[in-house]
Amino acid sequence: MKTTPFIEKHIALGAKMHEFAGYNMPIEYSGIIDEHLTVCQGVGVFDVSHMGEFWVKGPKALAFLQKVTSNNVAVLTPGKIQYTCFPNDKGGIVDDLLVYQYEPEKYMLVVNAANIEKDWDWCVSHNTEGAELENASDHMAQLAVQGPKAILALQKLTDIDLASIPYYTFKVGKFAGEENVIISNTGYTGAGGFELYFYPNVADTIWKAVFEAGEEFDIKPIGLGARDTLRLEMGFCLYGNDLDDTTSPIEAGLGWITKFIEGKEFINRPMLEKQKAEGVTRKLVGFEMVDRGIPRHGYELVNSDGEKIGIVTSGTMSPTRKIGIGMGYVKPEYSKAGTEICIDVRGRKLKAVVVKPPFRK
Numbered sequence: 586m587k588t589t590p591f592i593e594k595h596i597a598l599g600a601k602m603h604e605f606a607g608y609n610m611p612i613e614y615s616g617i618i619d620e621h622l623t624v625c626q627g628v629g630v631f632d633v634s635h636m637g638e639f640w641v642k643g644p645k646a647l648a649f650l651q652k653v654t655s656n657n658v659a660v661l662t663p664g665k666i667q668y669t670c671f672p673n674d675k676g677g678i679v680d681d682l683l684v685y686q687y688e689p690e691k692y693m694l695v696v697n698a699a700n701i702e703k704d705w706d707w708c709v710s711h712n713t714e715g716a717e718l719e720n721a722s723d724h725m726a727q728l729a730v731q732g733p734k735a736i737l738a739l740q741k742l743t744d745i746d747l748a749s750i751p752y753y754t755f756k757v758g759k760f761a762g763e764e765n766v767i768i769s770n771t772g773y774t775g776a777g778g779f780e781l782y783f784y785p786n787v788a789d790t791i792w793k794a795v796f797e798a799g800e801e802f803d804i805k806p807i808g809l810g811a812r813d814t815l816r817l818e819m820g821f822c823l824y825g826n827d828l829d830d831t832t833s834p835i836e837a838g839l840g841w842i843t844k845f846i847e848g849k850e851f852i853n854r855p856m857l858e859k860q861k862a863e864g865v866t867r868k869l870v871g872f873e874m875v876d877r878g879i880p881r882h883g884y885e886l887v888n889s890d891g892e893k894i895g896i897v898t899s900g901t902m903s904p905t906r907k908i909g910i911g912m913g914y915v916k917p918e919y920s921k922a923g924t925e926i927c928i929d930v931r932g933r934k935l936k937a938v939v940v941k942p943p944f945r946k
Contacts, residue, residue, distance in 0.1 A: 589634035590726050590788035598806055605809055606698035608635040613808040620811035621904040624776050625945075628732035628799050629807035633780070634788075637701035638725045639694040639708065642717040646690050649716035652851055653708060654684065655834055657844040661686035666753045666771055669842050670834055671707060672853045676860070677830040678837070680704050681822065683771060685755060693721075693767075697824045711852070726785045730795060731778035731807075731815075738799035739779060743768070747779065761794035763787045773812065775819035775943060814901050817910065820871050820942020826882055827869060827898040827912055835860040836914065837869045867895060868920040871944065874909030875936040878928065885929040886913050894919050897928065903944055909937075910944045 586609040595602060600611035611632065613620060623629045641650060650658040656669035663686050671679035680700040685693040696704045705720050712718060730739055736747050742761045745768060750756055755769035760781065767782035783791055796804055813823065822828050822837060834843045835857055845858050874880065880900030888894050900911030911928075919926055924939040 587635070589632050590785045591632045591634065591792060594792060595632065595806070600806070600808060606635055608698060610635060611806070611808040613810045614806050617808070617810040617814060618904045620805065620807045621814050623803070623805045624732045624774050624807060624811065624815055625905060626733070628730065628734040628738055628778070628802050628804045629811070630792075630795060630799075630804060631729040631731065631807050631809075631812055632727075633729050634726040634785075635698035636727055637694075637696040637698060637704065637720075637722040638782070639696065639705065640717075640719040640721055641692045641694060641708075642719070643690055643715075645714040645716040646692055649712055649714040650684065650692060651849050652714070653711055654682075655839075655843040655851055655857075656684075657846055657849060658684060658686075658692075659849075661692075663688055664754050664756065666755060666769060667842075668753075668771075670828075670839065671704065672834065672843075672851060672857060673707075673830055674853050675830070676833045676853060676856050678824075678828050678832060678834060679707050679830065681824055681828055681839075685767075685769070687757075699825060724784065725782055726788045726791075727780060727782050728791065728795065729773070729778065729780045730799075731772065731774045732776045734799070734802040734804075735778035738795070738802055738804060739768075741798045742794050750779070761791050763790060766791070773819075773821060774815040775821075775945060776815065813899075814904055817899050817901055817912070818903055818905060818943060818945040820912065820944065822869075822912075823899060832869075832914070833857060833860055833865070836865045836867055864917065866916070867914040868917050869898070869912060869914055870920050870939050871910070871912050871942040872926060872928075872937040872939050873906075873944065874911075874928070875925075875938055877909075878930050878933070878935040879909045880911035880913075880928045880930070880937070886915055886919075887927045887929055887934060888919065889925065889927065891927075891934060894926065905945050911937075912942070915939075 760766035895915035
């Protein structure tokens with residue numbers, strides 16, 4: 586298994602470790618519910634160094650990105666970030682990702698850890714434009730410092746005004762005495778905070794500084810278990826659960842990142858355009874349990890007559906709401922908010938209702 590620069594710290598802190606995307610990662614420390622509430626109310630630190638980073642550079646960078654991603658990269662300016670996806674040529678999604686515009690001809694792509702190799706091969710094989718591509722995944726570490734008190738802790742460590750980094754923007758500068766740290770505000774928890782990108786050789790320095798700065802706010806390390814419950818409460822999609830090679834961005838409710846503008850001939854545009862015009866056979870929805878029970882990935886969704894209408898893609902017991910919540914694909918006629926559906930939980934038909942995420946207001 587691969588490891589991040591923080592592996593020894595996780596083990597020393599007593600984290601429950603498990604394989605994730607080929608990496609030995611911390612799943613939980615003090616418990617998922619405790620860690621989840623820490624991020625909602627205070628500040629927590631996630632090691633997300635397993636994520637992938639690609640540089641796309643040169644005069645052909647924009648043309649390449651306009652072809653391989655669904656969103657309109659041309660609207661970005663330096664310091665701005667965009668959520669998008671790589672559509673495949675069969676109507677599905679290779680991966681969802683972030684595009685950072687560093688300079689007019691320099692972009693950083695942040696991709697999911699499980700898809701680094703797949704995404705890299707996809708980009709290389711579709712680079713007929715001749716953009717300069719560099720896989721920097723092994724040369725970058727990342728901490729996500731999340732929660733309402735994250736800004737108070739992190740502001741002690743930099744002269745950059747963190748309040749001047751709005752959602753989906755970033756700045757590069759000195760942090761904890763280290764140069765060229767990327768400080769971004771994209772969040773995956775809905776609780777506010779920042780992501781820090783830096784070279785692995787300064788990982789120890791940054792970790793120590795962040796935890797010292799956050800000590801007065803009861804800062805804690807947070808595992809991937811709470812990261813999953815936090816993102817699900819916000820209704821954010823997780824690749825491999827809610828998105829995959831067979832789910833289209835239109836089915837997944839990602840029409841807002843799929844731009845059918847003049848001159849942007851991205852991969853599989855005609856098929857996705859047709860879906861948008863004619864409709865789809867399933868839609869990704871959020872739902873809350875009415876009956877007591879916890880929905881899980883792979884459980885069947887049925888109507889009141891017991892007929893299968895879809896499948897659960899993500900589900901958990903909400904740590905803040907104390908009810909079962911989930912997301913799943915259903916036939917379009919069952920996708921309207923307020924529609925009653927049922928979850929087949931080991932042969933028991935438990936009632937749920939379709940709602941519009943986020944589940945945590």
